Amino acid sequence: MATATIDLEALRLRELAERRYKFIDRKWDLMFWVTAGFVVGAAANITHLLFAGDWDFWTDWKDRQWWMTITPFATIIIPSALQYIQWRAWRFPTGATYTAVCLFFCTWIGRLLQWKYFINMPINFVWSATWIPAGILTDYVLLKSRSFILTSLIGSAVWTMGFWMSNYIMQLPYLQPTRFMGHTLTVADVQGIGYIRAQTPEYLRIIEHGSLRTFLQETQYVSLAFGTTLCVFGYWVGQFIGRRLAVWPIFKYLKQY
Amino acid sequence: MGGWKWGLFAPLILLGLAVAIRVYQAFAVFPWGLDSSTTQFFWMWRMLVVAFLLGVGIFTVVWWRWILQTAKSLPQRISRREEVRRIAVFWGLVGATSVNLYIEASFWPNQDGAFHQTLVRDTAFTVSHIPMFYLFFPLGVTLAVGTYLYGRTRIPAVYGPDKGFPWSFFLLISATVTEVAQVAMNEWGHSVNLGNAGAEEFFAVWFHWPFVLYGWLASGIFALWGETILRLYAIEDEEAADARDTVPAPAASSTAPVRGGS
Amino acid sequence: MRRFILMALTALLGAAAMTGLRTTSVSAHGEIAQEGFVRMEAVGWWDVRFSRSDLTQNDNMVISGTTKLLETWPSNMSNGNPEICYLTVVEPGARFVLVDRKINGMESPQSFFCSKGSVYNFSMTLRARDPGNWHVHPAIAVKESGTLIGPGQYINISSSPSGFSFPVTLLNGKGIDVEGYGTWLVLGFSAVTLVLGMWWLLYWTVPGGIKRTVCRLRVANELPLNQDGGPAVGIITRRDHRHMAYITGATVVLVGAGFVWASSHYSGNIPLQVQWVKPPAPPVQAQLATAQATNAIYDPASDTLKIETTVTNTAKSPVTVSAFRTGNLTFLNPVAGLPHGDYEYQMKVSPEGTIEPGQTEKVTVSIPGGVLRQQELLPLGQAQYVVAGVLELTDAEGNRNFDTINTSLNPTST
Numbered sequence: 001m002a003t004a005t006i007d008l009e010a011l012r013l014r015e016l017a018e019r020r021y022k023f024i025d026r027k028w029d030l031m032f033w034v035t036a037g038f039v040v041g042a043a044a045n046i047t048h049l050l051f052a053g054d055w056d057f058w059t060d061w062k063d064r065q066w067w068m069t070i071t072p073f074a075t076i077i078i079p080s081a082l083q084y085i086q087w088r089a090w091r092f093p094t095g096a097t098y099t100a101v102c103l104f105f106c107t108w109i110g111r112l113l114q115w116k117y118f119i120n121m122p123i124n125f126v127w128s129a130t131w132i133p134a135g136i137l138t139d140y141v142l143l144k145s146r147s148f149i150l151t152s153l154i155g156s157a158v159w160t161m162g163f164w165m166s167n168y169i170m171q172l173p174y175l176q177p178t179r180f181m182g183h184t185l186t187v188a189d190v191q192g193i194g195y196i197r198a199q200t201p202e203y204l205r206i207i208e209h210g211s212l213r214t215f216l217q218e219t220q221y222v223s224l225a226f227g228t229t230l231c232v233f234g235y236w237v238g239q240f241i242g243r244r245l246a247v248w249p250i251f252k253y254l255k256q257y
Numbered sequence: 258m259g260g261w262k263w264g265l266f267a268p269l270i271l272l273g274l275a276v277a278i279r280v281y282q283a284f285a286v287f288p289w290g291l292d293s294s295t296t297q298f299f300w301m302w303r304m305l306v307v308a309f310l311l312g313v314g315i316f317t318v319v320w321w322r323w324i325l326q327t328a329k330s331l332p333q334r335i336s337r338r339e340e341v342r343r344i345a346v347f348w349g350l351v352g353a354t355s356v357n358l359y360i361e362a363s364f365w366p367n368q369d370g371a372f373h374q375t376l377v378r379d380t381a382f383t384v385s386h387i388p389m390f391y392l393f394f395p396l397g398v399t400l401a402v403g404t405y406l407y408g409r410t411r412i413p414a415v416y417g418p419d420k421g422f423p424w425s426f427f428l429l430i431s432a433t434v435t436e437v438a439q440v441a442m443n444e445w446g447h448s449v450n451l452g453n454a455g456a457e458e459f460f461a462v463w464f465h466w467p468f469v470l471y472g473w474l475a476s477g478i479f480a481l482w483g484e485t486i487l488r489l490y491a492i493e494d495e496e497a498a499d500a501r502d503t504v505p506a507p508a509a510s511s512t513a514p515v516r517g518g519s
Numbered sequence: 520m521r522r523f524i525l526m527a528l529t530a531l532l533g534a535a536a537m538t539g540l541r542t543t544s545v546s547a548h549g550e551i552a553q554e555g556f557v558r559m560e561a562v563g564w565w566d567v568r569f570s571r572s573d574l575t576q577n578d579n580m581v582i583s584g585t586t587k588l589l590e591t592w593p594s595n596m597s598n599g600n601p602e603i604c605y606l607t608v609v610e611p612g613a614r615f616v617l618v619d620r621k622i623n624g625m626e627s628p629q630s631f632f633c634s635k636g637s638v639y640n641f642s643m644t645l646r647a648r649d650p651g652n653w654h655v656h657p658a659i660a661v662k663e664s665g666t667l668i669g670p671g672q673y674i675n676i677s678s679s680p681s682g683f684s685f686p687v688t689l690l691n692g693k694g695i696d697v698e699g700y701g702t703w704l705v706l707g708f709s710a711v712t713l714v715l716g717m718w719w720l721l722y723w724t725v726p727g728g729i730k731r732t733v734c735r736l737r738v739a740n741e742l743p744l745n746q747d748g749g750p751a752v753g754i755i756t757r758r759d760h761r762h763m764a765y766i767t768g769a770t771v772v773l774v775g776a777g778f779v780w781a782s783s784h785y786s787g788n789i790p791l792q793v794q795w796v797k798p799p800a801p802p803v804q805a806q807l808a809t810a811q812a813t814n815a816i817y818d819p820a821s822d823t824l825k826i827e828t829t830v831t832n833t834a835k836s837p838v839t840v841s842a843f844r845t846g847n848l849t850f851l852n853p854v855a856g857l858p859h860g861d862y863e864y865q866m867k868v869s870p871e872g873t874i875e876p877g878q879t880e881k882v883t884v885s886i887p888g889g890v891l892r893q894q895e896l897l898p899l900g901q902a903q904y905v906v907a908g909v910l911e912l913t914d915a916e917g918n919r920n921f922d923t924i925n926t927s928l929n930p931t932s933t
Contacts, residue, residue, distance in 0.1 A: 035352030110367025253421030377549025
């Protein structure tokens with residue numbers, strides 16, 4: 001009897017999902033996905049730029065201590081908000097990937113149009129990291145867990161590790177050692193010295209100058225673990241944005257103003 | 258095209274404007290956009306601030322006035338199809354606001370980082386600040402408030418005066434207004450030596466953070482989509498109820514053909 | 520409406536004019552970034568030379584000279600105590616690459632430890648990268664003070680048929696061109712991730728049927744947040760789960776395999792390096808004379824800045840006041856040498872002639888106000904009415920003496 005009730009309810013919802021409308025057609029879908037992409041990309045980009053942008057602008061800032069600690073926090077915020085919005089509204093596990101793809105276009109337009117063609121920096125010095133693999137993995141966690149608490153815990157670890165591993169592939173050539181001006185430096189350091197940034201002097205780099213403990217040479221993993229912790233916090237900042245600023249206001253009015 | 262016309266054109270106009278200014282920069286920055294003390298800088302850049310502010314000011318007055326003036330002669334009762342068309346126009350305006358937010362928060366800030374980190378600025382009115390702060394920032398306010406005025410006068414079932422002021426618009430308009438206000442804090446931060454943070458170009462410096470915090474308020478834009486979608490459902494339900502009343506044996510909804518909307 | 524527009528136009532024009540219409544033809548970038556008194560008190564520049572002014576891509580050019588963190592370093596910068604510096608170049612975009620930098624003879628690839636009152640003889644070798652006519656300056660960035668710019672000059676770069684390259688040899692002996700090194704890996708890998716991301720998104724958004732978007736809110740509204748309704752409701756089906764597993768699997772394989780491949784292909788990598796140096800002090804020069812400024816007067820009528828200085832010759836031969844250097848400008852006594860470059864000007868010294876050994880004399884140096892105003896060096900209307908700079912004295916054998924002077928500015932009219 002209980003099964004039949006559930007089946008009836010499911011059938012009702014299925015009919016609702018499949019219902020055809022007179023006015024609502026796919027133009028509305030297209031309009032939503034395309035135009036929302038701009039505001040989502042913008043929000044993700046400005047949050048990243050002004051919280052952690054410096055570590056992504058130049059190869060000689062992409063270090064193993066600070067880049068990995070701050071970036072996952074700064075970049076999970078909007079994907080988290082979008083995960084909530086798109087799951088809540090459409091039951092789509094697409095928020096993180098959608099944000100990562102929008103951010104991809106925003107940053108690469110910026111790097112090419114502004115960094116390369118405006119101030120003439122070579123793209124291999126100013127390339128943008130990618131968040132798409134991390135986004136896919138985090139969305140998969142939401143799809144499987146259907147839980148924002150679990151996604152905040154597991155997803156944050158996945159986001160941080162996914163971000164590190166996928167970008168490490170692109171970063172490695174620039175960590176090759178060389179001798180330059182009589183010193184042992186990485187190719188990334190050479191880029192930072194060669195391509196001159198008048199207002200970003202070398203000392204401004206907030207990067208590993210050596211850790212206080214040896215950590216058995218595992219600074220990288222300590223940073224990733226702390227990056228994950230911060231990322232969990234960032235995830236709930238994003239949830240606040242999604243829940244309170246994007247969804248809660250629907251049909252809420254200030255009666256007196 | 259019906260109501261979708263502005264959803265296509267308005268974003269394209271905004272993006273075209275940003276690209277046109279970027280092309281102008283390609284010719285006018287090196288060498289005339291670097292030294293704020295030159296006569297060339299005055300005419301090619303400072304005057305652009307004047308032109309932008311005037312342009313936005315005039316556009317704002319004309320557009321808002323048009324929305325309010327023409328609303329007086331609109332019929333009191335409108336068909337469902339007309340309301341759907343208006344919601345489509347509204348989505349176009351929301352889309353334009355979204356595109357403007359991209360230009361405000363990504364297109365120019367990227368240039369801002371690139372330019373200020375590599376060249377030494379000698380004025381608050383730099384070539385990257387001018388289009389960002391004095392054209393697209395105020396334009397954000399114009400678009401957000403204009404979209405509200407459109408909703409208030411054209412979609413009364415959701416945004417009519419009797420409903421009160423919607424939180425969704427409160428947040429979106431707050432985002433655009435506080436972004437403009439934050440320009441002042443930014444320049445102030447660069448001019449004082451609190452913790453010596455303003456002397457160099459560290460992009461993640463603390464006095465840049467309010468640009469982000471205020472930007473998050475723009476999430477209210479999602480509530481606009483939510484509210485209007487729920488209204489569309491209501492319109493569809495009314496339409497379906499009418500159809501039930503007039504047609505004795507309606508076809509099963511799952512096999513009904515999809516029909517053009519607006 | 521028309522009146523409103525006219526009024527707005529007038530107000531805005533007026534505001535723009537008030538923000539500073541000055542006339543100058545020097546194409547520069549950022550020299551006037553800091554207030555006048557800061558630039559006069561902070562750093563001195565002398566003997567700045569550009570080895571060539573016409574280059575072809577890949578040619579080298581050397582900027583050499585001396586910079587000093589003056590004893591008069593202002594209190595509002597780096598808390599009055601400069602400690603970490605970076606010698607750099609100001610140019611309009613990355614038109615050159617810097618391939619060598621020596622400070623007091625020491626190779627200094629990155630920042631260096633510096634101190635107030637220290638003198639740094641530098642040379643920077645620049646490799647021409649981008650064709651064009653570019654204005655280039657040496658500059659010194661001081662932590663928590665910003666970048667202070669020295670004298671500049673136009674350098675012309677013509678294009679080379681072979682284009683630009685930036686060759687470097689890795690420690691494993693492999694030669695690379697830094698200009699394009701690793702670009703295709705970055706672009707290629709990023710593009711593949713985009714394909715995966717688009718695959719994920721298009722799967723959910725593009726197909727017809729129940730993969731419509733806007734209509735789903737109705738169902739989602741009726742489901743608890745932690746439920747998707749399962750296959751019975753059909754908004755997330757088994758097929759969806761399977762398909763997402765494929766994309767996730769492809770992502771894991773791509774990242775995992777890429778990680779393993781890159782780790783072996785680019786083995787032997789090291790973390791980013793921090794190689795800060797403390798350059799040795801330059802040889803101490805014999806003290807020929809002492810100089811102390813007693814007063815500075817700006818006379819708007821004659822548009823002249825007059826600096827009164829008491830000079831005592833402590834050497835055994837007569838000395839001459841040969842130059843006064845302030846900010847990025849040099850003012851030469853015509854008796855001692857003629858200006859070269861677009862940052863050197865003439866000044867008037869009275870009384871003319873030499874100061875004899877043991878003698879103390881009041882010397883007035885007169886500097887044209889036009890160039891000072893153009894460079895915003897006169898601190899009129901600023902927080903510190905101060906004039907400072909380096910007074911150079913020379914003896915008959917060409918020995919040089921540099922004295923930092925500073926005094927309060929007395930504007931006869933504000």
